[in-house]
Amino acid sequence: MHRMLVICVTVILVLVTIASGKISTRCYACRSRGEQGDCKDPFTNNATSIKELAGNPISVTSCPSGWCRKQMEGVRGPGDDYGAATERACLPLSPPDGEERCAEVNIRNKITLLCVCRGDLCNSAQSLQSYHYFIAVGLAMSILTYARNIIPV
Template identity: 50%
Template sequence: MANRTIYKCILSVLVLGILINAVESQVRRCYSCRSRGKRGDCKDPANFNATKLVPGVEAVPCPSGWCSKTIEGKKDGEDHDLATERQCMQRSPPDGTQRCAEALVGNKKVFICFCMGDLCNSAVVASPSLLLLLLFSSAALLLSTITMS
């Protein structure tokens, strides 16, 4: 009887994983905007979300599924030195890793973030995949079921 319960749990986890992966693999959207200064509509922290966009900010389809956010200039520098841009990336990063880091683009030092997920480029830190969260919680449930048997 305990084996049958374990098999049902494993099958449920697999089916849920496949369903969530199918939902997450749909065409994702990215925020698209560019503004200068600390008061621009595209600035950090974001003053918009999926249900409340501000003028100059769009939620655009992104076939690659990868979004970016780039901040040029110093956050504490002069207002005209600061620019923020959010957009869909044409391709994924070569290593397929979500991250934020300082980089050189041409001769300009920028702070750039890459993330994968629907409208993920609103925040500095990329959120973990829903699929990963489900798999970890299902594994914990499965382990607790096994130890109770």
């Protein structure tokens, strides 16, 4: 029983690592100001559509840190230049605590919403690509149920 559980956990960890892009992380890179540009939300691009559009100002870049960011200026309403700019890029260093999050920060005297995430192309419109984790949990439950049925306790 113990050996089968170790094998199942190992397989799950490998699949989660591959699915969430920990092996080869890329980030979207772009910047839009105001209503102009394609970097703002809703962000409808994907890695394939970006390659197909010649001269597209949005790119997909390799990210050695494994962490991407999405930064939105003017998050406090019209008095703060609402929607002034949206930028997506690689985060050069991982956060010290290793936590994915969104927080209001002061950058260049502007209140900015900064979201950091870990995983392949995670800085798209979704703040975190949580569906990878739902798939992993479902897979884990299936494997453990199967293992419980074939190995007597």
